[in-house]
Amino acid sequence: MRKHACRVFLVLTLGAPCAPCAKAPFDFNAMVRLSRIDDPQLSPDGQTVAFTVQTVDLDQNAKPTQIYTIPAAGGVPRRVTNDGTSNVRPRWTPDGRRILFVSNRSNGSQIWSMNPDGSDPKQITNVPTEADGEIVSPDGKLIVFTSDVYPGCPPPSGVPGQALDLACNQSKLQAEAASKMKARVYTSLLYRHWTSYAGVRRKHMLIQMMDGTGGVRDLTPGNLNVPPFSLDGPEQYVFSPDSVQITYVANTDPDLATSTNSDLFTIPAAGGEPKRLTTNPGADEGPLYSPDGKFLAYRTQTRAGYESDQWKLAVMDLQSGQMNTLTDSLDRWVESYTWSSDSNRIFFTVDDHGTVPLLMIPREGGPIRTVAQGPTSISSVHFTTDDKTMIYIEQSGSKPPEINRAVSKGGPSVPLTRLNDAILDGYQLTPFEKISADVPDGTKVESYIVKPPDFNPALKYPVLLAIHGGPEGDWGESWSYRWNAQVFAASGYVVVLPNPHGSIGYGQAFTDAVNGDWGGKAYDDIMATADYVGNLPYVDKERMVAAGGSYGGYVINWILGHTDRFKALVSHAGVYDLESEAGTTEELWFVKWEFGGLPWENPDGYQKWSPSSYVKNFKTPTLVTHGELDYRVPIGQGQQLFTALQESKIPSKLVQFPDEGHWILKPQNSQFWYSTVLDWLNEWTKKTSTDPKPAASN
Numbered sequence: 001m002r003k004h005a006c007r008v009f010l011v012l013t014l015g016a017p018c019a020p021c022a023k024a025p026f027d028f029n030a031m032v033r034l035s036r037i038d039d040p041q042l043s044p045d046g047q048t049v050a051f052t053v054q055t056v057d058l059d060q061n062a063k064p065t066q067i068y069t070i071p072a073a074g075g076v077p078r079r080v081t082n083d084g085t086s087n088v089r090p091r092w093t094p095d096g097r098r099i100l101f102v103s104n105r106s107n108g109s110q111i112w113s114m115n116p117d118g119s120d121p122k123q124i125t126n127v128p129t130e131a132d133g134e135i136v137s138p139d140g141k142l143i144v145f146t147s148d149v150y151p152g153c154p155p156p157s158g159v160p161g162q163a164l165d166l167a168c169n170q171s172k173l174q175a176e177a178a179s180k181m182k183a184r185v186y187t188s189l190l191y192r193h194w195t196s197y198a199g200v201r202r203k204h205m206l207i208q209m210m211d212g213t214g215g216v217r218d219l220t221p222g223n224l225n226v227p228p229f230s231l232d233g234p235e236q237y238v239f240s241p242d243s244v245q246i247t248y249v250a251n252t253d254p255d256l257a258t259s260t261n262s263d264l265f266t267i268p269a270a271g272g273e274p275k276r277l278t279t280n281p282g283a284d285e286g287p288l289y290s291p292d293g294k295f296l297a298y299r300t301q302t303r304a305g306y307e308s309d310q311w312k313l314a315v316m317d318l319q320s321g322q323m324n325t326l327t328d329s330l331d332r333w334v335e336s337y338t339w340s341s342d343s344n345r346i347f348f349t350v351d352d353h354g355t356v357p358l359l360m361i362p363r364e365g366g367p368i369r370t371v372a373q374g375p376t377s378i379s380s381v382h383f384t385t386d387d388k389t390m391i392y393i394e395q396s397g398s399k400p401p402e403i404n405r406a407v408s409k410g411g412p413s414v415p416l417t418r419l420n421d422a423i424l425d426g427y428q429l430t431p432f433e434k435i436s437a438d439v440p441d442g443t444k445v446e447s448y449i450v451k452p453p454d455f456n457p458a459l460k461y462p463v464l465l466a467i468h469g470g471p472e473g474d475w476g477e478s479w480s481y482r483w484n485a486q487v488f489a490a491s492g493y494v495v496v497l498p499n500p501h502g503s504i505g506y507g508q509a510f511t512d513a514v515n516g517d518w519g520g521k522a523y524d525d526i527m528a529t530a531d532y533v534g535n536l537p538y539v540d541k542e543r544m545v546a547a548g549g550s551y552g553g554y555v556i557n558w559i560l561g562h563t564d565r566f567k568a569l570v571s572h573a574g575v576y577d578l579e580s581e582a583g584t585t586e587e588l589w590f591v592k593w594e595f596g597g598l599p600w601e602n603p604d605g606y607q608k609w610s611p612s613s614y615v616k617n618f619k620t621p622t623l624v625t626h627g628e629l630d631y632r633v634p635i636g637q638g639q640q641l642f643t644a645l646q647e648s649k650i651p652s653k654l655v656q657f658p659d660e661g662h663w664i665l666k667p668q669n670s671q672f673w674y675s676t677v678l679d680w681l682n683e684w685t686k687k688t689s690t691d692p693k694p695a696a697s698n
Contacts, residue, residue, distance in 0.1 A: 023428040025453040025490035028674045030427050031481065032056040032667060035419040036063075039089065039380065040403050042391050043096045046384035047072055048116060049391055049416065050090035050099055051403060053079075061668045067101055069116060070416055072384075072391060072405065077417060080118030089133065093210075094140045100124065102132055111145055125208065127216060128170040129201065135235070137243040141210055142269060144219070144237060144246060148201040154221045161271010164206060164218040176200075189257035193586050195629040195661035205237060205248060207269060219246065219267055220274075236285060241293040244269060247277065249285045257588040260307050264298060277316065278323075282309055290343035294318055295363060297346055299334050300325065305589045308472035310508040313337060313348055315363060326365045331507040341385050347371060349378060351505040353446065354434070354476035358392070372406065372413075375432070377478040391416070396477040397432040397448065397485060400424075428453040429486050432477060432497075437525075437532035439500075445525040446506075447498040448475055449533070450485040460540040462685040463533055464493040465566075467548030467555045471502040471514045471522065471594075481670075482663055483549065491678050492686075493545075496533050500525030502551075516596055518551070518609045519558040526555065530565065542567075543685040547677065549573050550633060550662065554611065557641060560622060561614025568684035569622040570677050573633045573662055576641040578610035584634045615644045621651035623680040625673060627660030653680065 024030070036054040043050070049072050054065040064085040070077040081087040084105030091100045098113045105112070106123065109130040114121040125131040127147050134145040153168035176199075184197055191198045205219045237248035247266045253259035264277040264284050278284040282301035289296055296316045301309035311333045316323045326346070327334055335356065337348035347360050356377035360369045372378055376396040383390055388408045395401040400420055406413040430451050436444040452461060466483060468475050475497035485495045499506065501521040502514025513521050534541030545568045548556045553574020560569065575581050579599040582591040588598075595609070596602045607613050622645055626638030638654065645652035655676055657669050664673045 022454065023426060026427040026429050026486040027490045028487055028671060030423065031484055031487055032058055032671070033423050034400050036481070037393070037401050037403060037417055037419060040382065040391055040393060041090050041092060042072065042382040042384065043092050043116070044094060044385075045096050046386075046389060049382075049403060050080075050092065050116070051417070052088055052090065053419065056667050058667045058671065061666055063667065067099070067118075070403070072389065072416070074405070074414065074416060077419065078117070080114065080116070082118075083121070091134060091136055093136055094138055100134050100136060100143065102134065111143060124210070124212065125216070127164075127206070128166060128173055131206070133237075135237065135239060136210070137239045137269065138241050139243040142207055142239075142243065143210055144205060144207045144239070144269075146203050147206055148199075149204045149206075149218070150200060151202050151221070151223050152200070154218075158221055159271060160219050160221060160267060160274065161207075161217050162221070164216045166216065189255065189588065190586055192631045194631060195627075196631075205246075207246075217271060219271065220248075220250075235288075238287050238289060239269070240289055241291060247287040247289070247296065249287065257586065258305065258592060260301070260305055260589050264296070277321075282306070284314075286337075288337065288339065290339050290363070291341055292343040295343065297337055297339065299337070306593050307587075307590060308470070308504070308511060310511075311335070313346065313361070315346070324365060326361050327368075330359075330368060331509075333504055336379060336381065338381055338383065341383065341387050347381060347383075349381070351474065351476070353505050354448065354474060354499065355505075356476070356478070375477050377476060395479045397450065397479065398429040400479045428490075430455070430489060432485075435532065437529045439521075439525045439528040441501075441521060441524075445498060445500055445529060447496055447529050447533075448485075450489045450495040450497070451538075452489045452492050452494065455538075457538050459538060461492065461494045461538055462543035462545065462681075463496060463530075463539055463541070464488055464681065465496045465498065465526065465530060465533075465544065465546040467498070467526065467546065467552035468503070469548070469550030469552050470504075471518065471551040471554075472504055472511050473551070474499050474503040474505050476505065482665075487674060488678070491682065493681075494533070494536075494539055496529065498526050498529045500529075515594055516605065516609075518554060518594070519562070519611075523555065523558055523562065527563065527565075545569065545681045545685055547572070547681070551575070553633070556622070557611035558614075560620055561611055561617040564619045566620055568681055569620050570625070570680060571622060571638070571641060572625045572664075573627065573630055574624075574637065574641070575611070575633055576637045576644075577612040578606045580640070581633065581637060582606070584636065586631050612640065612644070615648065618645065618648050618650055621684055623653050623655070623677065625655045625657075625664070625676070627657045627662060627664065629659065629661040632662045 038052045040049050040051040048069050050069050052065050053068050054063050067081040067087045067090050068077045068079050084103045086104045089102045100113045103112045111125040111131050111134045129147045129149050131145045131147050134143050150169050150172045153165040206216050208216045245266050249262050251262040253261050260283045262283045264287050265274040267274040281304035284300045287298045299311045300314045303309045312325050313327045313334045314325045332350040335349045349356050357373035358371040360371050376394050379393045381392040390406045393401045394404045403416040404413045405416050432448040436446045439445045489495045504511050544566050546566050547570035549572035553571040556569050556571040557574050557576050582599050595605050599606045624638045624642045626635050628635045642654040664670050
């Protein structure tokens with residue numbers, strides 16, 4: 001048998017968090033001091049890692065982002081950008097001599113390049129509608145990027161790859177800004193998404209020479225809307241290794257509000273008609289060429305209209321067009337992936353019981369091997385060209401993301417960045433502990449417990465149950481700034497993070513169990529978990545509170561009508577009335593899948609599972625928080641809930657954020673949200689008793 005050149009890493013046991021010490025509680029003020037590390041990119045020679053660092057400027061209510069570099073062998077990080085407040089997406093040129101990046105330092109968001117030490121910055125694009133998401137061709141001559149352009153300014157022939165009319169776009173942009181008439185007119189759905197309304201512009205994929213000659217060309221003219229670029233998952237467009245073709249992702253179904261059917265297309269970099277590569281009715285995304293250019297890896301879902309179907313890893317033979325799904329035997333979602341340098345192996349990550357390990361599989365399929373695992377989550381994996389060294393991000397529930405290095409000969413991983421060590425050394429972060437509870441259907445449901453600082457098992461503590469969103473989501477060994485369990489625990493709570501039916505990482509059947517059953521098994525699981533936790537010797541079961549956002553907010557609203565066991569509740573961006581939610585949310589494929597159609601197609605199901613059907617049972621004091629720019633769960637859901645609470649004479653409070661969407665992201669808003677939530681919970685758990693209380697003697 002031929003010996004593969006790819007070196008197999010010994011299984012790494014990733015670092016578990018250290019035991020808590022007598023240090024200060026990790027509160028909100030400590031959290032906002034942290035450097036938020038992201039997007040590591042290994043230089044072609046494997047010697048240097050470029051990455052981004054976001055910090056929080058609470059006084060300015062801003063989160064500036066800058067680019068840093070660090071030697072891959074270890075050393076001191078060096079900040080290489082200073083101008084502008086947003087410098088993101090560092091991408092090396094193939095020769096390693098320059099770093100491309102997106103910056104807002106001039107003319108809005110544009111593509112720039114610089115030497116690896118930050119010197120000699122040069123603006124590469126000058127598009128009036130701004131530029132983002134750059135990728136560099138392997139020969140170093142071309143860049144592809146995206147911009148929201150006016151389809152009414154098409155290339156003269158309308159053929160993909162023809163010149164973009166920059167002057168026309170500039171004129172229309174100025175006219176739109178100057179117009180006093182702001183009416184919006186729509187003739188199709190998905191006219192708003194997340195926090196913004198659709199305008200006449202569309203996100204197109206543009207291409208130009210690296211040296212700026214030849215002008216800007218539009219590879220996707222017309223009304224095609226290329227899916228937005230995301231650093232959280234696979235990239236959505238990529239050059240072939242010979243720089244001749246570009247493969248990209250697009251959904252060409254006529255009704256985008258009800259379709260998840262994204263497909264892969266390929267188009268010549270020189271321009272021409274695109275060719276569809278996939279015809280799967282579910283989603284296909286994240287194309288990634290093998291280094292030899294013979295194969296294309298991507299991830300795929302089978303079921304049309306179901307955004308939470310299992311993500312599987314697939315490989316297409318580009319010569320024959322044959323597709324092979326590699327992970328059919330693995331009942332887990334594939335998240336990210338990268339090729340070995342010899343094109344014979346694929347390294348990939350999956351969600352598994354709250355952790356994200358790194359696995360490896362042969363290109364043609366076969367046995368799956370574990371490369372790195374532990375009570376952590378790993379992402380952004382990069383290998384040197386000899387496959388001997390791996391660079392990746394590691395994080396856990398008690399450790400914010402940092403960049404690590406591992407070598408193929410084995411041994412422990414080595415931290416590359418330690419930007420947060422000086423801060424974290426002064427605070428106590430408690431490790432996540434896993435528990436499991438027996439639930440009514442006979443299975444066991446896992447949860448994480450986070451104990452308060454200076455935990456004393458002889459005392460009894462109040463409990464906060466935090467319900468995750470989704471519903472197809474999970475709590476795991478990953479760091480969060482929006483719902484940080486350490487901050488809640490620092491206020492004296494035993495924090496419980498349950499993963500009920502519907503959660504990912506426990507098999508697709510477990511995930512699917514929440515479909516059409518939002519207040520059923522998941523609610524039973526959470527109540528069974530509350531029973532289990534209430535019997536722990538260090539828990540005061542008379543002082544239990546619960547909070548959740550999005551679907552977690554729905555569960556809080558459901559709890560309102562089905563139990564009064566909690567002292568207080570917090571519902572953030574929670575679904576309250578299913579019928580009005582279906583009529584005002586943007587991604588209709590979601591409600592159609594989850595509830596078997598729209599309200600007039602399944603009225604009984606909507607009424608059965610709507611928290612608004614059970615208002616007469618509401619009793620528990622509730623804080624309602626919501627962003628006014630939330631178009632996923634529109635503000636009316638929170639307002640209707642607050643009206644019901646007030647009219648029912650139940651202690652309640654409504655907090656609206658005019659400048660926030662589904663999540664509370666601006667620093668001062670986040671500070672206010674955390675303080676308001678904790679003040680509300682403390683009011684109902686600590687106002688009549690000293691906390692924590694001594695445990696009863698046996």
